[in-house]
Amino acid sequence: MSETLVSNEVKPIRTTESLKKPSRRQKIFLAVLLMLLVSYPLLQFVVGGLNYWLHMLLYTFMYIAMASSWNIIGGYAGYTSLGHNVFFAVGGYFVGVLLVYFDISPFLTAPLAGLVSMAIGLLVGLISLRTRGPAFIISTIALVMLVKITFDNWDYIGGTNGMTMPPLLDISLDLVKFPFYYYMLIIAIGAVYMSYRIRHSKFGLGLRAISQDEIKAEVAGIPTNYYKILAFGISGLFVGMAGGIWGYYLTYLKPNIFLLIILAAQLVLMTVLGGKGTVAGPVVGAILFIAINEFFVTNLGFTELNIVATGLILALVLIFFPSGIVGSLRERGKLPPFLDWD
Amino acid sequence: MVLLEVDNIRAGYGDGPDILKGLSMEIEQGKTYCIIGPNGAGKSTLLRAICGLLHPREGNVTYKGEILNKLRTDEILRRGISFVPQDRCLFPDMTVKENLRMGGYILRDRKELEDRIEEVLVMFPFLEERGSQQAKTLSGGQQQMLAIGRALVLRPEVIMLDEPSLGLAPKIAQYIFDVIAQLKDAGMTIILVEQNARKGLECADWGCVLDLGINRFEGPANTILNDPRIQELYLGRQKQDRQEKTA
Amino acid sequence: MNQFVQVLLFGLTLGGVYALMASGLTLVFGVMRIVNLAHAIFMILAAYIAYFAFTIYNIDPIISIFITMPVMFFVGIAVYWLFFARIKGTARSGELTVLLTFALALMAEGLLGYFFSNIYRSANPPYATQALHFGPYILSAGQFYATLMSIGLIVLLWAFLKYSRTGYAIRATMQNISAAQVVGVNVERMSMVAFGIGMALAGASGSMMSFLFTFYPGKHWEWIAILLALIVLGGMGSLGGALAGAFILAISSALVGHYYGFTWSPITFFLALFIVLLVRPQGLFGKKMEA
Numbered sequence: 001m002s003e004t005l006v007s008n009e010v011k012p013i014r015t016t017e018s019l020k021k022p023s024r025r026q027k028i029f030l031a032v033l034l035m036l037l038v039s040y041p042l043l044q045f046v047v048g049g050l051n052y053w054l055h056m057l058l059y060t061f062m063y064i065a066m067a068s069s070w071n072i073i074g075g076y077a078g079y080t081s082l083g084h085n086v087f088f089a090v091g092g093y094f095v096g097v098l099l100v101y102f103d104i105s106p107f108l109t110a111p112l113a114g115l116v117s118m119a120i121g122l123l124v125g126l127i128s129l130r131t132r133g134p135a136f137i138i139s140t141i142a143l144v145m146l147v148k149i150t151f152d153n154w155d156y157i158g159g160t161n162g163m164t165m166p167p168l169l170d171i172s173l174d175l176v177k178f179p180f181y182y183y184m185l186i187i188a189i190g191a192v193y194m195s196y197r198i199r200h201s202k203f204g205l206g207l208r209a210i211s212q213d214e215i216k217a218e219v220a221g222i223p224t225n226y227y228k229i230l231a232f233g234i235s236g237l238f239v240g241m242a243g244g245i246w247g248y249y250l251t252y253l254k255p256n257i258f259l260l261i262i263l264a265a266q267l268v269l270m271t272v273l274g275g276k277g278t279v280a281g282p283v284v285g286a287i288l289f290i291a292i293n294e295f296f297v298t299n300l301g302f303t304e305l306n307i308v309a310t311g312l313i314l315a316l317v318l319i320f321f322p323s324g325i326v327g328s329l330r331e332r333g334k335l336p337p338f339l340d341w342d
Numbered sequence: 343m344v345l346l347e348v349d350n351i352r353a354g355y356g357d358g359p360d361i362l363k364g365l366s367m368e369i370e371q372g373k374t375y376c377i378i379g380p381n382g383a384g385k386s387t388l389l390r391a392i393c394g395l396l397h398p399r400e401g402n403v404t405y406k407g408e409i410l411n412k413l414r415t416d417e418i419l420r421r422g423i424s425f426v427p428q429d430r431c432l433f434p435d436m437t438v439k440e441n442l443r444m445g446g447y448i449l450r451d452r453k454e455l456e457d458r459i460e461e462v463l464v465m466f467p468f469l470e471e472r473g474s475q476q477a478k479t480l481s482g483g484q485q486q487m488l489a490i491g492r493a494l495v496l497r498p499e500v501i502m503l504d505e506p507s508l509g510l511a512p513k514i515a516q517y518i519f520d521v522i523a524q525l526k527d528a529g530m531t532i533i534l535v536e537q538n539a540r541k542g543l544e545c546a547d548w549g550c551v552l553d554l555g556i557n558r559f560e561g562p563a564n565t566i567l568n569d570p571r572i573q574e575l576y577l578g579r580q581k582q583d584r585q586e587k588t589a
Numbered sequence: 590m591n592q593f594v595q596v597l598l599f600g601l602t603l604g605g606v607y608a609l610m611a612s613g614l615t616l617v618f619g620v621m622r623i624v625n626l627a628h629a630i631f632m633i634l635a636a637y638i639a640y641f642a643f644t645i646y647n648i649d650p651i652i653s654i655f656i657t658m659p660v661m662f663f664v665g666i667a668v669y670w671l672f673f674a675r676i677k678g679t680a681r682s683g684e685l686t687v688l689l690t691f692a693l694a695l696m697a698e699g700l701l702g703y704f705f706s707n708i709y710r711s712a713n714p715p716y717a718t719q720a721l722h723f724g725p726y727i728l729s730a731g732q733f734y735a736t737l738m739s740i741g742l743i744v745l746l747w748a749f750l751k752y753s754r755t756g757y758a759i760r761a762t763m764q765n766i767s768a769a770q771v772v773g774v775n776v777e778r779m780s781m782v783a784f785g786i787g788m789a790l791a792g793a794s795g796s797m798m799s800f801l802f803t804f805y806p807g808k809h810w811e812w813i814a815i816l817l818a819l820i821v822l823g824g825m826g827s828l829g830g831a832l833a834g835a836f837i838l839a840i841s842s843a844l845v846g847h848y849y850g851f852t853w854s855p856i857t858f859f860l861a862l863f864i865v866l867l868v869r870p871q872g873l874f875g876k877k878m879e880a
Binding site for chain 3: 080127128131133134135138141143149150152153261272304309310315319
């Protein structure tokens with residue numbers, strides 16, 4: 001029985017969105033981009049004083065990784081998660097505990113943190129993905145609250161005061177951001193590459209089918225439950241890693257910082273702005289969002305108006321450009337090749 | 343007299359393709375029409391386009407000289423066209439009486455509404471018995487009766503039924519067709535979409551075969567029923583008493 | 590005096606208020622099929638209205654519902670018209686709309702924070718700190734009155750839905766939207782009205798909140814999470830379920846708070862949510878969700 005006036009027609013998967021191999025030009029573009037990013041910090045020795053930019057870049061890499069990861073469950077599978085900060089927090093704290101109590105370097109433990117986050121994602125997914133639609137979103141919100149309250153009350157990890165972590169001491173100020181920069185770059189590359197591979201796989205196709213019409217997908221033989229849970233778990237992997245490194249970078253961990261819903265809001269906005277369900281979308285969205293955010297912060301300061309701006313931009317995008325930048329460009333046939341990775 | 347005229351309409355859902363691709367039909371007062379055809383042909387779409395759940399993209403639906411295209415469902419209801427959708431479409435948690443009351447939703451006069459409900463209860467006495475039962479507790483056939491009764495509360499001139507016998511056991515489906523025959527005798531104009539094409543055509547005056555979004559064949563119901571081409575294409579060969587070979 | 594009964598009573602008097610809060614949320618879900626993530630921030634908006642009405646004009650917070658309810662009703666209509674009416678026709682509007690409510694919540698939170706800053710506030714009418722004695726048991730006067738008012742409003746809501754013409758139309762839309770269209774209900778308008786009513790209920794909730802709890806803009810996430818847990822437990826779209834969920838969880842969290850410490854009591858809601866999802870995803874009274 002149709003629930004709405006208009007029957008929920010499945011949008012045909014447009015054949016122009018062919019899963020094509022990247023062209024030579026695209027590969028060259030990537031190679032050049034990579035070279036630039038890798039060599040950029042070296043300018044520090046030439047010009048100096050680039051710490052602000054190194055910071056902005058590694059911050060951007062981190063969000064690129066997180067948005068691309070979020071996209072796997074929120075974009076490809078169509079299940080909006082407002083609880084991704086949990087992965088971030090778990091990653092951060094896992095690394096933090098191992099550093100503070102056992103003296104193990106975060107650079108070693110971060111991948112492990114990612115795996116732990118992924119495991120949690122799989123476990124939680126087993127429960128909360130038994131439902132469809134809004135109930136899932138609700139469960140992610142509840143998850144954040146649950147974790148926040150637990151962390152707030154858990155003395156071993158510092159409760160509401162959190163933990164401080166020893167900074168990297170024996171490195172000159174000039175070089176101190178370098179390891180973080182490269183690590184985040186690697187995480188970003190990993191996340192985007194994973195997103196790309198999933199998009200071009202049977203798994204990815206199945207997720208897209210689920211996002212369009214889950215019942216029909218199930219009837220068509222796609223193991224929807226398994227795919228959904230897997231997607232949710234995988235979406236936590238790089239977020240957890242990023243969390244581990246970020247906590248170390250900040251040198252402190254606090255439930256308040258990691259577990260605010262505003263972070264989830266930002267992830268949603270970035271991905272929707274750039275283009276939900278595309279490979280390049282989250283990347284574009286992350287870059288754009290951080291640029292706009294910096295602009296607002298330098299001009300308006302850290303006021304609540306930032307939150308208003310986030311909400312406003314999200315609302316405008318949802319109403320007028322629901323497919324995001326990459327999606328809208330593609331729909332109009334004007335997508336430049338360097339953004340076309342689907 | 344021609345009551346309702348569908349003139350070369352194109353219609354579809356959302357951004358989707360046209361389902362009706364230039365369909366024309368004329369409905370005369372007091373006659374019963376049965377529309378048959380394969381799935382996806384547009385039978386339900388046609389009914390929805392007439393009653394306002396869907397707006398035609400091209401062409402006109404005209405009722406007593408007035409173009410209905412842009413009107414809302416309640417406005418079309420007021421003009422005398424009622425629709426009973428597939429799957430009964432009842433309010434499951436409301437009682438039988440409340441469902442009937444919803445049938446008269448657009449009537450503002452309390453007294454008139456009560457009177458009309460009485461009329462319907464006279465016609466379907468078993469609904470009176472179950473007045474306070476929730477609609478979801480009724481059997482399939484009873485639910486269909488309720489759905490038809492609900493459509494009758496407004497004393498429509500034209501009643502459209504989308505596959506009323508769907509999912510009902512043959513005996514009960516027959517009862518539904520008897521009711522339709524009753525309405526016919528009372529002078530109502532009836533448009534019937536039926537998968538059970540034979541039964542549907544048997545109680546109709548006129549038959550239309552819809553396929554691929556247009557009105558492919560139409561004619562007196564009897565003719566359609568006995569036409570071998572149509573039998574083969576749309577009705578399936580008759581297996582009545584295991585004796586009939588198709589003519 | 591029995592500790593257990595005392596805590597029980599405490600939970601009961603809280604349950605009424607929670608039920609009021611949840612009722613608006615569940616009504617909107619039942620009619621529009623969307624989860625309004627902005628419901629709590631609108632409650633807080635109403636709480637500010639009640640707070641300033643009290644501190645500046647000395648209007649009793651409970652009485653302030655006569656201001657907050659109409660104001661929030663019109664805010665709801667305006668919000669619906671400005672935002673939701675525009676998305677309605679498009680495909681996949683469900684998911685989009687939930688995200689839109691999320692954006693709305695952010696905007697409202699930011700604006701409230703900007704104008705009123707994040708200071709913790711709470712109105713202090715005299716009954717907020719008084720206690721009532723029922724035999725050996727003590728009840729917070731504020732909570733008691735608030736619950737009475739909440740139950741009264743819920744009864745009014747129930748009567749409205751059951752007996753008024755608009756109420757019929759709303760219930761019809763909640764039960765079967767296609768059937769409602771067929772009998773001539775203007776479903777669009779009903780959605781708008783339902784949203785307005787939902788906001789009005791949020792308004793009343795906000796009035797209660799202003800003296801029962803300390804509030805500030807950022808707190809709404811905690812509230813919406815709690816309310817969502819309530820309606821999932823009760824069954825989304827079911828008003829009776831919202832009531833049941835509210836009382837069950839209010840009492841449970843009171844018990845948890847008493848025996849394990851108050852910082853742990855909010856966790857009851859979220860644990861309950863996950864258990865419900867695990868065992869009976871449609872909640873106590875809800876129907877199986879469709880995609």
